[in-house]
Amino acid sequence: MDDRFQYRGDREAYSAARVRALEALLIKKGVITDKSVDTVLDFFETRMGPFNGAKIVAKAWSDPAFKDRLVADTPKAIAELNLPEGMAGAEGEHMRAVANGPDVHNLIICTLCSCYPWPVLGLPPYWYKDPTFRSRAAREPRAVLKEFGLAVPDAMEIKVWDSSAQIRWFVVPERPAGTESLSEMELEALITPEAMMGVAVAKAA
Template sequence: MTDRFKYREDREAYSAARVRALEALLIQKGILTDKSVDTVLGYFETKMGPFNGAKIVARAWVDPEFKARLVADTPAAVAELDLPAGMAGAEGEHMRAVANDPGVHNLIICTLCSCYPWPVLGLPPYWYKDPTFRSRAAREPRAVLAEFGVDVPESQQIKVWDSSAQIRWFVVPERPAGTESLSESELEALVTPESMMGVALAKAA
C-alpha cells in the first residue's frame, strides 16, 4: 500500500517552496514577469470582489425596481451602478441573480468544480470548493445549511442552482429587519459573500 492516506509532515512548507520554485522558473523563462502574480492578486483586492456584490445587494434593498431589474436582466442592472470596469469580465460574462423572499431560499453550488461570479463576489471561499459541500448540498441542502447555522423552515422552499454551464449565479439575500434607518453604505456592510451564495442570511449589525 502506498502512503495515499498520509500527508508529508512538511506539507505546507513543501508546497510553499514548490510554488515559489515554479513562479521563479516561469519568470526566468519569460512566461510571466516578476509582477504578474501580484498584478492578479492586486486586481482581486481592488477591482473584483465581494465589495461589488455588497453594493448591488444594498441597492436592491433600497430600490425595489432595481431589484426587479436585477433579477430579470442581471448584467444590464449591474451595469447601471458605478462599479469598476470589468463587471462583465472574467467569470462575469454571463451572470444571473436570484432573490430570496419569505417563501424561497436560494443556494448556489457547483457540483462539477467551483464556478463563481468573480467580478461581483471575488474568489470562492473554501467551503464552496470543498467536495463534501458540493456533494451534499445537491441532495440535502437543509441539513447542509443547518451546519452553517442557517435554519430554513420546512415551509420555505429551497432552490439549489448548480452552475454547470456559462451562468455564474449569486443570491440577493433578504434585507434584515430593523435596518430601515440605515443608509445604503451602512447596508453594504451587512452583506457577506456567504449571504450572496445562500449559506448565510444578512443580519443587522
C-alpha cells in the same frame, strides 16, 4: 503501507517552496513577469470582490425597481451602477441573480468544480470548493445549511442552483428587519459572500 492516506510531514513548507520554484522558473523563462502574480492578486483586492456584490445588493434593498431589473437582466442592471470596469469580465460574462423571498431561499453550488461570479464576489471561499459541501448540498441542502448555522423551515422552498454551464449565479438575500433607517453604505456592511451564495442570510448588526 500505502502513502495514499498520509500527508508529507512538511506539507505546507514543501508546497510553498514548490510554488515559489515554479513562479521563479516561469519568470526566468519569460512566461510571466516578476509582477504578474501580484498584478492578479491586486486586481482581486481592489477591483473584483465581494465589495461590488455588497453594493449591488444594498442598492436592490433600497430600490425595489432596481431589484426587479437585477433579477430580470442581471448584467444590464449591474451596468447601471458606478462599479469598477470589468463587471462583465472574467467569470462574470454571464451572471444571473436570484432573489430570496418570504417563502423561498436560494443556494448556489457547483457540483463539478467551483464556478463563482468573480466580478461581484471575487474568489470562492474554501467552503464553496469543498467536495463534501458540493456533494451534500445537491441532496440535503437543509442539513448542510444547518451546519452553517442556518435553519430553513420545511415550509420554505429551497432552490439549489448547480452552475454547470455559462451562468455564474449569486443570491440577493432578504433585507433584515430593523435596518430601515440605514444608508446604502451602512447596509453594505451587513452583506457577506456567504449571504450572496445562500449559506447565510443577512443580519442586522
